[in-house]
Amino acid sequence: MINIFILLISLNIIPVFIGYYLLRLYSRNRLILSIQLLIFLFACWQMARAVSDYNFMLSNGLLFSRIISNAGLLLTAPTISLIIYFIIAETSSKHLLILGVKRFVQAHYYWAFIVFINTFALTDKNIQLLFVAHFLVHILVAIILIVVVKYLNNFYLKELLSPFSYGILAYTFIEIFAYQRLSEYLIAIMSSIVFTLFLVFAVLMAYERTNRDYKNFLSKFFVDNSLNLYSTEFMHEIKNNLGVIKGFSDLINRSCKTIEVAGVNHIPLFVQEINTAVDNMDGFIKEFKDYANTKENNLREEDIRQLIEKVYYQFYNRGNVRITINSDTKIFAWVNRFFLKQILFNIIKNAAEEAGRQDLSFCEINFSLYYRERYTYIDIFDSCNQIKKEYAEDILKIFKSSKEDGFRIGLVASKKLAIYQFGNLTIEEVNGNNIIRLIFRRSDIGEMEIENIHNGR
Known part of the structure; x- marks a missing residue:
C-alpha cells in the first residue's frame, strides 16, 4: 500500500x-x-x-x-x-x-x-x-x-x-x-x-x-496575412496603414471643410471618423513600441515584377483577373515595398470587383515596367475599368459622383502614398486609354545620385 x-x-x-x-x-x-x-x-x-x-x-x-x-x-x-x-x-x-x-x-x-x-x-x-x-x-x-x-x-x-x-x-x-x-x-x-x-x-x-x-x-488590421507576427515587418505594415489614413485625412481637410451630398453634410463626420482611426492606430503602435523604431526597407534588391506577382497570387488569383507584366529586365525602385503593395492591392482589388459588377468572364491588367533617366515607371491598364483623369486630383468630384466610390478614394490615397515616397501617381492617356502611372526614384543608380535626387539637385 x-x-x-x-x-x-x-x-x-x-x-x-x-x-x-x-x-x-x-x-x-x-x-x-x-x-x-x-x-x-x-x-x-x-x-x-x-x-x-x-x-x-x-x-x-x-x-x-x-x-x-x-x-x-x-x-x-x-x-x-x-x-x-x-x-x-x-x-x-x-x-x-x-x-x-x-x-x-x-x-x-x-x-x-x-x-x-x-x-x-x-x-x-x-x-x-x-x-x-x-x-x-x-x-x-x-x-x-x-x-x-x-x-x-x-x-x-x-x-x-x-x-x-x-x-x-x-x-x-x-x-x-x-x-x-x-x-x-x-x-x-x-x-x-x-x-x-x-x-x-x-x-x-x-x-x-x-x-x-x-x-x-x-x-484584421492589415492586408498581408503572411507577415511574421514578431518581425519588424509587422510594424512596417501598421505604420504604413497609419500613413494612408493620415495622408487621406490631411488631403480632405485641405480640400474642404464641408461638402453636401444629396443635401446632407457628410464630410465633417467622415473626417471625424478618420481622425478617430488615426488615434486608435497611434495607440496600437505605442503598444508595440519595441518594434516602432525600425528602418524603412526600400526596394533596392527586390524585383518589382516579383512583388506584383506576389500581391496577385496571394490575394486575387481567382480566375476573373489576369495579369501581364511587360519588362525585359529587372526593375527596381526606391520605394517601401509595403507602400507599393498597398497601391497594387487597391488597383487589383478594384479590377476584380469591377469584373464582377460588369459580369465579365475576366479582367486583364497590364503592367509595363521601365526606366526613364533617374526614375522608375509603372504603367497600369486594366481592360474593365473606366478611369477618369480628374478623379486622381479632385476629391470633391468623388463625393459628388458617388459617396460609395471606394476605388476613386483609393486612388487619391494611393497618390498620397506615392508622394510620401518622393514619387507620384498620375492618370495619363495612352493610345486612347487612360492608364495609372506610378513614378518612383530608381534604386540602381548609386547612393550618391539617389541622395542628389532626394536633395533636389
Missing part, C-alpha cells in the same frame, strides 16, 4: 515539473514568481488528492475524497488558464486578455461538465444530491458565460472538442471504474497516467490555439 501511495504522489506531481519547464521555455521571467505561485497551489492540490486517494483506499472515506477531488477540479481550470495567459502575454500584448477570458470560459465549461459526470460515481444519495446542486450552479454560470461570449461572436463550439476534454473524460470514466473496484490498483494508476499525459497535451495545444487566435485577431 505504501508503494502505491508513493507511486500516486509521483504520478500526480509530474504536471508540476512539466508546467515549470513550459514556463522556462516560453516565459521572459517578468511574471515568473506569480506563475510559480499558481503552480505551487496546483501542486498542493495534487498532493492533497494523492493523500485523499490513499485515505480512501484505507478507510473508504468517500466524502473527504470527493471534496478534495472536486475542489481541485475547480481550482485547476483557472490555474491552467492563467498559466497559459501569462506565458503568452510575456511575448505578446494586453489584447490577449480578451482571448484569455475566452479560454477561461472554455475551461470552466470543461470542468463543470466533467465534474457533473463525476457525481454519478457517488454511492450515498444524500451526498450525491448535495454535489449535484453544487455542480448545477457551476453549469448555470458556465452557460451564462457561453451565451455572453456567443453574443459577442467570439466563441466557437467546435473548439471545445480538444484533447483536453477527451483526456479528462477518459480520466473520469477510468476513475469511476477504479472506485467501484478498489482492489484493482492498476486502474487507479492508469487514470493518473492518462490525466498527466492529457494535461501536457492540453497545455501545449491551448498555448498554440491562443497564439493562433491572437494572430488571427491582429490579421
Whole structure:
C-alpha cells in the first residue's frame, strides 16, 4: 500500500515539473514568481488528492475524497488558464486578455461538465444530491458565460472538442471504474497516467490555439496575412496603414471643410471618423513600441515584377483577373515595398470587383515596367475599368459622383502614398486609354545620385 501511495504522489506531481519547464521555455521571467505561485497551489492540490486517494483506499472515506477531488477540479481550470495567459502575454500584448477570458470560459465549461459526470460515481444519495446542486450552479454560470461570449461572436463550439476534454473524460470514466473496484490498483494508476499525459497535451495545444487566435485577431488590421507576427515587418505594415489614413485625412481637410451630398453634410463626420482611426492606430503602435523604431526597407534588391506577382497570387488569383507584366529586365525602385503593395492591392482589388459588377468572364491588367533617366515607371491598364483623369486630383468630384466610390478614394490615397515616397501617381492617356502611372526614384543608380535626387539637385 505504501508503494502505491508513493507511486500516486509521483504520478500526480509530474504536471508540476512539466508546467515549470513550459514556463522556462516560453516565459521572459517578468511574471515568473506569480506563475510559480499558481503552480505551487496546483501542486498542493495534487498532493492533497494523492493523500485523499490513499485515505480512501484505507478507510473508504468517500466524502473527504470527493471534496478534495472536486475542489481541485475547480481550482485547476483557472490555474491552467492563467498559466497559459501569462506565458503568452510575456511575448505578446494586453489584447490577449480578451482571448484569455475566452479560454477561461472554455475551461470552466470543461470542468463543470466533467465534474457533473463525476457525481454519478457517488454511492450515498444524500451526498450525491448535495454535489449535484453544487455542480448545477457551476453549469448555470458556465452557460451564462457561453451565451455572453456567443453574443459577442467570439466563441466557437467546435473548439471545445480538444484533447483536453477527451483526456479528462477518459480520466473520469477510468476513475469511476477504479472506485467501484478498489482492489484493482492498476486502474487507479492508469487514470493518473492518462490525466498527466492529457494535461501536457492540453497545455501545449491551448498555448498554440491562443497564439493562433491572437494572430488571427491582429490579421484584421492589415492586408498581408503572411507577415511574421514578431518581425519588424509587422510594424512596417501598421505604420504604413497609419500613413494612408493620415495622408487621406490631411488631403480632405485641405480640400474642404464641408461638402453636401444629396443635401446632407457628410464630410465633417467622415473626417471625424478618420481622425478617430488615426488615434486608435497611434495607440496600437505605442503598444508595440519595441518594434516602432525600425528602418524603412526600400526596394533596392527586390524585383518589382516579383512583388506584383506576389500581391496577385496571394490575394486575387481567382480566375476573373489576369495579369501581364511587360519588362525585359529587372526593375527596381526606391520605394517601401509595403507602400507599393498597398497601391497594387487597391488597383487589383478594384479590377476584380469591377469584373464582377460588369459580369465579365475576366479582367486583364497590364503592367509595363521601365526606366526613364533617374526614375522608375509603372504603367497600369486594366481592360474593365473606366478611369477618369480628374478623379486622381479632385476629391470633391468623388463625393459628388458617388459617396460609395471606394476605388476613386483609393486612388487619391494611393497618390498620397506615392508622394510620401518622393514619387507620384498620375492618370495619363495612352493610345486612347487612360492608364495609372506610378513614378518612383530608381534604386540602381548609386547612393550618391539617389541622395542628389532626394536633395533636389
